[in-house]
Amino acid sequence: MELQWPLIVFTTLVAWSAGLFGTQALMAAFGVGKKAQVPAWIASAVLLAVGGIAVFFHLEHWERIFNGFGHLTSGITQELIAIVVLAAVAVAYLVMLRKSDDGASVPKWLAWLSVALSVVLVAVMAHSYTMAARPAWDSVLWILYVLGNACVLGPATFTLILGAAGSGERAEAPAGPVGLAALAGSALNAAGAIAFAAFLQLSAGSFADVGYYFDPTHPTKAMADAAATVAAQAPLVWLGAVAVGAVVPLAAAFMGRRSGNWRLWAPVAIVAALAGAVCMRAAFYNLGLSVFMFY
Numbered sequence: 230m231e232l233q234w235p236l237i238v239f240t241t242l243v244a245w246s247a248g249l250f251g252t253q254a255l256m257a258a259f260g261v262g263k264k265a266q267v268p269a270w271i272a273s274a275v276l277l278a279v280g281g282i283a284v285f286f287h288l289e290h291w292e293r294i295f296n297g298f299g300h301l302t303s304g305i306t307q308e309l310i311a312i313v314v315l316a317a318v319a320v321a322y323l324v325m326l327r328k329s330d331d332g333a334s335v336p337k338w339l340a341w342l343s344v345a346l347s348v349v350l351v352a353v354m355a356h357s358y359t360m361a362a363r364p365a366w367d368s369v370l371w372i373l374y375v376l377g378n379a380c381v382l383g384p385a386t387f388t389l390i391l392g393a394a395g396s397g398e399r400a401e402a403p404a405g406p407v408g409l410a411a412l413a414g415s416a417l418n419a420a421g422a423i424a425f426a427a428f429l430q431l432s433a434g435s436f437a438d439v440g441y442y443f444d445p446t447h448p449t450k451a452m453a454d455a456a457a458t459v460a461a462q463a464p465l466v467w468l469g470a471v472a473v474g475a476v477v478p479l480a481a482a483f484m485g486r487r488s489g490n491w492r493l494w495a496p497v498a499i500v501a502a503l504a505g506a507v508c509m510r511a512a513f514y515n516l517g518l519s520v521f522m523f524y
Contacts, residue, residue, distance in 0.1 A: 248383025474505005
């Protein structure tokens with residue numbers, strides 16, 4: 230399958246947006262990181278908006294997207310519902326922020342609801358790509374991997390915003406919930422990346438052997454070689470997605486929490502995680518072959 234860059238951008242930015250919103254809500258539940266609440270909300274909203282715009286470039290006739298909204302089993306319908314629900318809660322979250330005495334607090338029930346809905350949005354978005362017809366996509370590990378993207382990008386971005394706010398809360402980052410969230414999120418991202426990378430490398434045996442050398446619907450087009458196609462993705466998967474996209478952010482989060490210098494280490498984690506996310510998605514689409522390998 231050809232690389233679907235609008236969807237690569239969409240899934241990456243939505244995971245980043247949900248991860249950031251979920252992180253700020255989690256910190257609000259613990260009563261920390263108050264100086265970063267409003268800037269983080271704005272950044273999350275921008276990421277979600279840009280990701281939503283990007284998805285339309287995937288459609289040659291974008292207006293036909295509305296034809297699918299009447300089917301609740303449609304992945305795009307479920308994504309839309311999850312985005313609308315989260316957006317509504319995010320607006321309520323902002324209203325509560327502005328109405329609070331310090332301008333940076335929300336009720337704990339709203340904070341935990343925001344965390345839960347952030348997780349749901351990422352899971353629903355990733356689930357819409359799992360299908361038995363494409364064996365390399367048909368795994369819960371893909372969902373866990375995308376959740377891992379949110380878990381590393383969200384906390385890393387929040388720590389960067391908090392550090393840039395120049396508040397007295399900088400000391401929270403090395404030892405408090407902020408730094409712990411960044412380290413734990415990068416560890417979850419690493420675990421998800423390694424697990425899904427292993428699944429992709431083992432997916433060659435999942436394709437059906439139809440006994441043809443050429444596609445019977447296109448007699449001049451040779452059948453794809455599953456083993457060769459999977460093997461060719463090894464550099465993207467293991468060097469790009471795992472080494473750069475998982476190990477580097479984990480090391481950066483460890484150094485950031487140890488030193489407290491998130492202005493240095495948070496950008497390293499963010500850039501590496503984004504590079505890894507793009508690499509994994511490129512491999513994901515390169516392996517988006519039919520179970521019968523016809524295309």
